[in-house]
Amino acid sequence: MNNGNFPLLPMLQSTLFGKTSKEPPKDATALSHQLLTQGCFIARVTAGIYSFLPLGWRVLKKIDSIIRDEFEQRGIQDLLMPIVHPASLWEETGRAETMKDIIARFESKRGQDLILAPTHEETVSDLARRYLNSYKDLPVIVNQNQLKFRDETRVQGGILRTREFIMQDAYSFDLDKEGMKKSYELMKEAYIAIFNRIGVTAIPVAADSGAMGGSGSEEFVVLAEVGEDTIVICEECRYRANLEKADSLIETIAQDKEMKPMENVEGKGIIGVEALAKHLGVDAKQTTKTLLFQMEEGSLIAALIRGDYDINEAKLKNTLGGIEIQLASPERIKEVTGAEIGYAGPVNLPDSVKIVADNSIKDRVNFECGGNETNFHLVNVNFERDFPMPDFADIRSVKAGDSCPECKKGKLKQENGIEVGHIFQLGTKYSDSMGIQVPDEEGTMRVIEMGCYGIGMTRVMAATVEQRNDDKGIVWPKNIAPFQVHLIGLNLHTDESLKMKAKELYEDLKKSGIEVLFDDRDISAGKKFADADLIGIPIRLTISARSLENGGIEWKERNQEDSRIVAQKDLIKSLTSFLS
RNA sequence: CGGGGUAUAGCGCAGUUGGCUAGCGCGCUUGGUUUGGGACCAAGAGGCCACAGGUUCGAAUCCUGUUACCCCGACCA
Numbered sequence: 001m002n003n004g005n006f007p008l009l010p011m012l013q014s015t016l017f018g019k020t021s022k023e024p025p026k027d028a029t030a031l032s033h034q035l036l037t038q039g040c041f042i043a044r045v046t047a048g049i050y051s052f053l054p055l056g057w058r059v060l061k062k063i064d065s066i067i068r069d070e071f072e073q074r075g076i077q078d079l080l081m082p083i084v085h086p087a088s089l090w091e092e093t094g095r096a097e098t099m100k101d102i103i104a105r106f107e108s109k110r111g112q113d114l115i116l117a118p119t120h121e122e123t124v125s126d127l128a129r130r131y132l133n134s135y136k137d138l139p140v141i142v143n144q145n146q147l148k149f150r151d152e153t154r155v156q157g158g159i160l161r162t163r164e165f166i167m168q169d170a171y172s173f174d175l176d177k178e179g180m181k182k183s184y185e186l187m188k189e190a191y192i193a194i195f196n197r198i199g200v201t202a203i204p205v206a207a208d209s210g211a212m213g214g215s216g217s218e219e220f221v222v223l224a225e226v227g228e229d230t231i232v233i234c235e236e237c238r239y240r241a242n243l244e245k246a247d248s249l250i251e252t253i254a255q256d257k258e259m260k261p262m263e264n265v266e267g268k269g270i271i272g273v274e275a276l277a278k279h280l281g282v283d284a285k286q287t288t289k290t291l292l293f294q295m296e297e298g299s300l301i302a303a304l305i306r307g308d309y310d311i312n313e314a315k316l317k318n319t320l321g322g323i324e325i326q327l328a329s330p331e332r333i334k335e336v337t338g339a340e341i342g343y344a345g346p347v348n349l350p351d352s353v354k355i356v357a358d359n360s361i362k363d364r365v366n367f368e369c370g371g372n373e374t375n376f377h378l379v380n381v382n383f384e385r386d387f388p389m390p391d392f393a394d395i396r397s398v399k400a401g402d403s404c405p406e407c408k409k410g411k412l413k414q415e416n417g418i419e420v421g422h423i424f425q426l427g428t429k430y431s432d433s434m435g436i437q438v439p440d441e442e443g444t445m446r447v448i449e450m451g452c453y454g455i456g457m458t459r460v461m462a463a464t465v466e467q468r469n470d471d472k473g474i475v476w477p478k479n480i481a482p483f484q485v486h487l488i489g490l491n492l493h494t495d496e497s498l499k500m501k502a503k504e505l506y507e508d509l510k511k512s513g514i515e516v517l518f519d520d521r522d523i524s525a526g527k528k529f530a531d532a533d534l535i536g537i538p539i540r541l542t543i544s545a546r547s548l549e550n551g552g553i554e555w556k557e558r559n560q561e562d563s564r565i566v567a568q569k570d571l572i573k574s575l576t577s578f579l580s
Numbered sequence: 581c582g583g584g585g586u587a588u589a590g591c592g593c594a595g596u597u598g599g600c601u602a603g604c605g606c607g608c609u610u611g612g613u614u615u616g617g618g619a620c621c622a623a624g625a626g627g628c629c630a631c632a633g634g635u636u637c638g639a640a641u642c643c644u645g646u647u648a649c650c651c652c653g654a655c656c657a
Contacts, residue, residue: 019590019591019607021591021592021606021607022591022592022606022607022618023591023592023605023606024592025591025592026586026591026592026593026650027586027649027650027651028650029650029651044649046648046649047648047649047650153581154654271657272656272657273656273657276657289656289657290657291656291657292657310655310656311655311656313655326654327654327655327656327657333657339657340657341656341657342657343657344657345657370657488616490615490616491615491616493615494614494615523618523619524614524615524616524617524618524619525615525616525617525618526616526617526618526619527617527618527619528616528617528618529616529617529618530617530618531618533617542616544616546616547616554616
């Protein structure tokens with residue numbers, strides 16, 4: 001007990017700020033949210049905004065130091081940029097507009113237009129154009145571990161998806177594409193090392209670049225039920241991709257040799273691929289469906305796809321050059337096609353409607369589609385003859401069971417995952433718009449090739465908990481556990497000599513450089529053990545009259561069922577070798 | 581943005597057809613008994629019942645508005 005004596009010893013559990021809770025917080029659905037709150041690692045301030053309490057902050061600081069260490073080994077330089085930016089910086093790249101839905105923007109008392117940083121490409125580019133003046137300054141990679149704020153419309157429970165979060169974000173600058181790819185590979189290798197050291201299984205998958213832009217990107221994903229991402233995985237080879245990016249082999253379906261005359265077929269109330277396939281007496285994969293999307297400025301896109309597939313909005317959006325789209329409303333559909341929802345097709349659409357078709361129907365002859373007339377479908381429709389040849393592209397979502405596009409034989413399966421990191425080859429997107437160029441050896445001005453690399457540090461913490469837990473609580477990997485050892489003293493308050501021995505042991509451990517949380521509280525043994533299991537420190541040492549009678553200290557690893565007695569003289573050695 | 585739900589002690593909840601001094605469990609304080617898997621007894625402290633209006637002799641309870649939080653949806657021709 002502290003008894004009012006200073007200095008306070010923060011590693012004594014009796015003085016630890018925050019208390020564990022037996023009951024999970026109401027409204028917490030994600031397991032990581034429940035356990036981190038119950039164990040007193042985090043505390044919600046408001047929706048999507050959290051405080052990190054001493055235990056949680058220790059975990060974050062460990063993640064932070066692992067990242068910085070791996071970067072330092074690779075010559076990546078640490079710096080710090082501000083959270084508040086002038087909006088003018090964001091006007092330069094146009095992202096003040098394109099990201100306006102998640103940007104928190106406000107006016108200072110002096111009337112300055114300011115933005116809370118959702119990311120730092122603009123800020124780092126501004127630095128780059130000032131300080132990178134020659135090819136001799138390249139290549140260079142800079143990093144910061146910093147707060148970000150994204151005013152997401154929908155926040156989800158826990159720290160899996162928050163508005164304010166701590167992110168590692170690094171930026172690479174190279175003279176050419178090859179250099180950029182080298183930097184990218186260096187960062188990828190660093191990321192693999194970082195996740196290994198953290199002790200979380202995060203797999204790299206091919207991904208869509210989204211709002212960041214650029215030529216290629218990969219995500220690091222922790223597979224977990226609560227994950228928001230859908231990951232496509234080949235059961236045979238190493239192919240892994242986000243559903244927004246994933247491809248698969250398209251099976252060929254035998255087609256007619258000759259075009260037949262187009263016919264109108266009544267199908268009253270036949271809406272949906274299944275019903276239509278049944279009505280026509282064919283398999284769903286032989287049907288063709290048309291979905292109408294609306295662009296921001298109001299014009300429509302008709303997207304054609306094989307009946308048994310779904311349109312992937314992310315892919316369609318990229319095909320259209322990155323503009324925002326959403327499914328058209330029933331009213332708008334009726335206005336343009338003249339039919340109720342469910343009967344849309346590519347024939348006789350107004351010229352203003354652009355038609356995009358998925359590669360899966362490229363070779364179709366004599367196919368059916370909606371008739372743009374309520375209750376009517378068309379059969380024996382053909383490209384070019386019956387409507388203008390559409391642009392073909394990959395706009396479909398891969399299905400579980402499809403064949404792998406790489407090894408050609410493995411079946412693809414889908415799993416949920418949490419995106420914990422994302423690396424991008426940005427190319428010249430920002431260096432173009434912000435004018436970052438340097439002279440090369442010949443004195444020719446070259447636009448710099450950039451890459452950017454981010455890890456959601458707070459999200460990694462939650463994802464690790466999602467992956468490492470049991471019915472009693474968290475099972476931290478040893479490198480990011482808030483403490484290395486949880487020392488539990490039993491019945492110290494009724495046995496003065498035992499209390500002295502426990503304190504000595506605690507001091508010995510500290511002197512040996514071991515991070516130890518000492519449970520010196522005067523409460524029942526059961527409660528201490530339950531708390532230890534909940535908090536999830538890798539090694540639990542129990543000192544009690546019984547353990548001493550048995551010859552030493554009880555040693556129990558959090559991820560093991562059994563415990564054993566270790567003689568006190570061997571303890572430090574055993575710990576040191578376990579923790580190394 | 582749309583739909584649904586919730587708001588009472590630090591946490592989890594009950595109480596809500598208008599009624600008396602607003603309860604329970606956990607946690608907290610004090611004393612005592614316990615002491616290796618969430619102990620027990622006793623005595624306490626702690627609440628502007630989210631906020632603002634209204635109805636009423638009387639409102640946690642009914643009405644109106646506001647705010648906050650949670651969940652679902654933004655998934656298909």
